[in-house]
Amino acid sequence: MAQELDLELGLAPYDPWVLKKNLTESDLSRYGFVILPKQDFEKIIPHMERGLVENLGNGVEVKVHIVEEGHESDDYTLTLIKCSGRYMLRGGWYNMVKAKGYKTNDEIGLTWDKWTRRFLLHHIN
Template identity: 75%
Template sequence: MTQELNLKLGLAPYDPWVLKKNLTETDLHHGGSLILPKQDFEAILREIGRGLVENLGNGVDVKLHIIEEGHESDDYTLTLVKGNGCYMLRGGWYTIAKAKGYKPNDEIGLTWDKWSRRFLFHHIK
């Protein structure tokens, strides 16, 4: 059995955001959690260490590195939880969203940085 190697080059710009989402009212209400699209987030889970994934039912503290325009960036610790068939970031998400001025329909991007073992987050538009 032989496999062909795809060597086609594309001209599209590199897009590091494995998960993209438009924020909803639910994501931004007081005390709320950032609900992550299951299928996209499960693509990220394949890159995360097994120990972290196995404990999601109880909630796991994870680092979130927010990348802003220019040279600005911030680090936070949030809790990643799996419950009712979905994944959520909570434990400070509302405070971050309020401080950053996020609004419904703002697009965000999320990916996992395996080298620093943290999530990278960006307000796309």
């Protein structure tokens, strides 16, 4: 099946964050997980390795690279899982958001870097 190319040019700035989420109180709670917007997350899945995607029901270890201003950045290892049709990050999520000082209504952006096989996460505002 042939794919169509989208050759339309636009003036909007490039936005690498495929998934955006405003953090809620429950995302920052001691429950220790964040539920990712399903529709946006499913745009990331085609770029991930097949073995990783096939094991989401069991939970898979993924690297998350925090993209920040300046030269410092942090890497975390979290668990990505698909449970009851929802995608979530857990297993270290609470420690990460606590260390980064994220607050309710902070917006984060997430994308998958297929070359380094890790998520890139950015605190947008």
